[in-house]
Amino acid sequence: MRTNRVVLTGLGVISSIGIGVPEFTDGLRSGRSGVRPITVFDTTGFASGNGCEVTDFRPEHWIRTMPVGELGRASRFSVAAARMAVRDAGTDEQTLRDRRGLISIGTTDGEAHELDTLTESELAGGSALDPLLARRAVASRLATEVARELRLSDVEIMTVGTACAAGNYSIGDGFDAVRAGEVDFAICGGADAICRKTFAGFYRLGTIAPEHCQPFDVDRKGILTGEGAGVVFMETVDSALARGARIYAEVLGWGLNCDAFHPVAPDQDSVARCVELALADAGITPDQVDLISAHGTGTKVNDVSETKAIRQVYGDRPPPTVSLKSMLGHTMGAASAIGAVACSLAITHGFIPPTINHVRTDPECAIDCVPNEAVAAELDIVQNNGLAFGGNNAVVILGRHRERS
Template identity: 35%
Template sequence: MIARTPVVTGLGVVSAAGIGAGNFWLGLQRDTPRFREVSLFPTDDLPNHVAGEIGPWTPGFDRVDADQLHAGRTATFALAALDEAIADAGIGGVRPDRVLVGTTVGDVADHEGPRREAMQAGSGRPGSLSLDESLRTRIARHVGGSVPTDLIVTACAAGNMALIRATQLIASGSANVVICGGAEAISRMAFVGFSRMRGMAQERCRPFSDERDGLLLGEGSAFLIVESAAHAAARDATVRATIAGYGLTCDAKHPAAPDPSGDGVARAMKSAIAAADPSEVAYVCAHGTGTPQNDAAEAAAYLQVFAEPRPPISSIKALIGHSLGAASAIEAVACALVIKHQQTIPQWGLDGASTSLGIRPATGGRDDAAQIDLVLNNAFAFGGNNTCVGLRRPEAALEATTT
């Protein structure tokens, strides 16, 4: 393995499917959608009422410092995922070179309640949360204060963008250890926006199904510890996955809708696996929001990139919803766990309905693959921002550089 190869050595995750990598993985293997009526804000004035909200009903909720949720829901989720990733990597005594946090609306969810209460009480608009309570500040303080901490706000592609930026820093020699991921809490602003766009389903998110009718929002956080292969080897770290490549394209087609041809997405996918043959991809973790346009465009790209027999594909948003800026970070952890367990994640939500999009829905297990060596993580955002990251089984990466 080349010394500057970026490798993943730690994983941490907070999601509606489960908190902690173990609970999360178990949740992904069960057809148990984690949607419920939103309790965080009123939805009586809207046609949509459910989301993948995290609470005491979530497996592993005791890992979250519930007493701190009032001080910032997004940051509290982030710190729980961050602590798990640091412990998993064993870098408690190592100062990271950079922290990269993907998000979409950041602390908005934490401002909304006080502002709504003040307006209802007729006392005017309250000031913003203090800088000491902000997402960026709380994370920076948590990892040591002097570590540069950046927010990446490329909407639903932000988690993948954080991972890509970490990859660039490691590969260029600008850093040896980078903490990257994403965090997002459900906000009424985002909920109202998607509801008014008529982009939300009523009760079930059904990616790639011919009966799909929209997305459902979720929340959570995930972080990955990315190191240079040399740095990880020097401290005898366990490598969860290597970064095989990444792709970035922009459709510049429409502010919100994807390019129906899928051409930009296909180019990003091809770039992420440029060092391999497409036939080596054993699983695709789809963006798969469950909206008619998004899933059709992603399927069109998938058909351009892969020939028969095509790799199995699934979207975990069927279970936990779309957590916006945190989504692809959570999905990157899912990809690393697919490699670890050598088992794909089934495409839940089809419920017997057909899919005429030409994809091969994952069914679980290895889906006929002799070994899961290479997986692809897709994430796309408003404005046509397309991001894809390839993750490879560490042993397979070592074999590729020594043969």
């Protein structure tokens, strides 16, 4: 089997702390919080209604081919982020048209916000329900519309619905496809939109924090729902070098497995196994890892079992372990994809994004979460965790690209 080295040469990101690479990088570096009152749906009746909503997003600024009104909220995020990633990679659709590619977008909820809106109009007695809303509600369009926007026909198109690790499931699959030479490029990531369905569910379970998301903090109150998209452009290192592309990071490997244990409570041993699979695939040992971007939702059950799993693999001195969700909220299927974007930027610019809103570390989470302030650091290898509903884990390992003789 062919084994190409695979690099990330383009990044696209839409988030509550910044849209586009420069603004997002600035948000990470300054430890910006994306929390604001949710306006996507009416939060009347909930005691608190904060979330990490994307504001000031003008889809028509990015989306050129597709009529924006035809796209659901999550598809607008995925299509715009994919456009950004392609542009950021310094390539264009004319060039890509002659090459074989994979387009894969992960998601938790697909277009549940559009389904919510349909349900609402049904209740309002709408006898004439909107066909446009039903068309926008199709989950697979998260990936299909990326291809349509880029006018790419000879591409394999996947929407991966593996919940909150879905971004890593997409990036990992893209890595495998490029590594084996099955495709020349892969446009992979994740997207989700804030919706009533998911907010109400987590609220009912008592897992929504009223104000801030405080991962690893002894006084944490839970998650905040977030939204956005992260998309990466992957190609072989030869292709990137040949066209003189900027290389953010190399994908060194990944691992995925399933707890087969409990729908929501992560299984420490199984998460640890997933990390070991990823490290083995990357051909590295734990001591070589400089930073972990944790799943870090800000619930006790996640944070404690995840940090214990990390210590199970890394021993008593694990590398700095941060949670981007302190800034971005839980962006669901986008989370690990935005995580991969953030890890690539951290490697490129030499800093560790902080875990904000942090006061006192939970003694049960014995890690250095880099509280509140970003720190400068030379990062060679970074681990990006994604843990999902259904006990689905996926871990991606990124490294600084170095010429090898």
